[in-house]
Amino acid sequence: MSKLKASYYSNPDVVFLARDLIGKTLCTRINNTLTCGIITETEAYAGIIDKASHAYDGRRTSRTETMYSKGGVSYVYLCYGIHRLFNIVTNTINIPHAILIRAIYPTIGIEEIVKRRNNKFSPNLCVGPGKVTQALSIDLIHNNISLTGQDIWVQDDHVNIHENDIRVGPRIGIDYAGKDAQLPYRFWTTNYNF
Numbered sequence: 001m002s003k004l005k006a007s008y009y010s011n012p013d014v015v016f017l018a019r020d021l022i023g024k025t026l027c028t029r030i031n032n033t034l035t036c037g038i039i040t041e042t043e044a045y046a047g048i049i050d051k052a053s054h055a056y057d058g059r060r061t062s063r064t065e066t067m068y069s070k071g072g073v074s075y076v077y078l079c080y081g082i083h084r085l086f087n088i089v090t091n092t093i094n095i096p097h098a099i100l101i102r103a104i105y106p107t108i109g110i111e112e113i114v115k116r117r118n119n120k121f122s123p124n125l126c127v128g129p130g131k132v133t134q135a136l137s138i139d140l141i142h143n144n145i146s147l148t149g150q151d152i153w154v155q156d157d158h159v160n161i162h163e164n165d166i167r168v169g170p171r172i173g174i175d176y177a178g179k180d181a182q183l184p185y186r187f188w189t190t191n192y193n194f
Contacts, residue, residue, distance in 0.1 A: 002156045002157075003153050003155045004153070004155065004156060006071075009072035009089070010070070010072070010091065011071070011090060011091070012091050012095070012097075014047075014097035014098070014099060015044045015046070017044070018042040018099045018185065019166065021039050021088070022041075022042060022161060022187050022189055023038060023039065023159040023160070023189075023194075024039050024154050024155065024157075024159075025037065025039070025107065025155045025157045026038075026101060026153075027108070027136075027155060028137060030151065033112055033137075035106070035112055035113050035136050037106045037107055037108075037113070037126055037132075037136070038104060038157075038194055040104060040105050040127075040188060041101075041187065041188035042099050042100065042101060042102060042186070042187050042188075043099065043100040043171045043172070044097075044099055044185040045097065045099070045100065045185070047067070047091070047096040047098075050183075051176075051177040051178055051181075052174040052176075052180050052181060052183075052185075053067075053098070054077075054096075055068070055096035055098075063077055064096065067089055068093065068094050068095075069144065070089075070092055071090040071091050071097070072089065072090075072147050072148060073146055073147060074087070074089070074138075074143060074147060074152055075087040076133070076138060076139070076140055076142050076143040077143070078140060084133040084138060084140060085100060086100075086129065086133050086138050087099060087101070088101065088147065102129045102172075103128065103129075103131075103132065104136075105192055106125060106126055106135065113135045113136075116135055116136075117134055123192055159194050161189055161191070161194075165189050166189050167187070167188050167190075170182045170183060170184060170185070171183070171186045
C-alpha cells in the first residue's frame with residue numbers, strides 16, 4: 001500500500017489522471033472506521049474551458065471555490081439536494097480541474113459498507129457517485145480537505161487492470177454541456193478480477 005503523494009495531483013492532464021485513477025484504492029477513516037474500495041469509474045472535468053464543469057468560464061462561487069485550490073483536496077457537493085458527490089481536485093492553484101469518482105469496488109470494511117448502503121453485497125453495491133459517498137461515509141463536511149491526510153486518501157495497491165478492460169466514453173447526465181457532453185472523459189471497468 002502506498003498513499004498517493006501531493007505531487008501526483010498536480011499533474012496538468014486531468015483526463016490522464018481520471019484514467020490513471022482506475023484501479024487505485026479510495027479510502028476513508030471516519031469515526032475511526034476504515035473503509036476502502038478500488039476505483040472503477042471516473043469522470044474528468046477540465047475547468048474553465050469545459051462546459052460541463054462547475055467552473056466553466058471562470059465561474060467562482062462559494063461552492064466552486066474549492067475547485068480553484070491546489071490539486072490534492074476533496075471537492076464534495078450536493079447534487080439534486082440529495083446525493084453527496086466526491087471529486088478530486090487536480091492541477092495547480094487557480095486551475096479548477098476535478099475528477100468525479102463514480103464507482104468503487106469495496107475491498108476493506110465491507111460489512112460496514114453494506115450496512116451504510118442498507119443493501120446486500122454485489123458488484124454494483126457502489127456503482128454510482130451517490131452510492132460511493134454513502135458507502136465511504138463522505139459528507140459535505142469533508143469538502144476541501146487534504147487527500148494526503150488521515151480522513152480520506154487514495155492509495156496505490158498495485159491492482160493490475162489490463163488496458164483492454166478500461167472503457168472510455170462520454171460523461172453521464174450533462175446534456176446541458178452541448179458538444180462538451182460528448183467528450184471521451186469517462187473511464188470505467190467492469191472486470192472485477194482484481
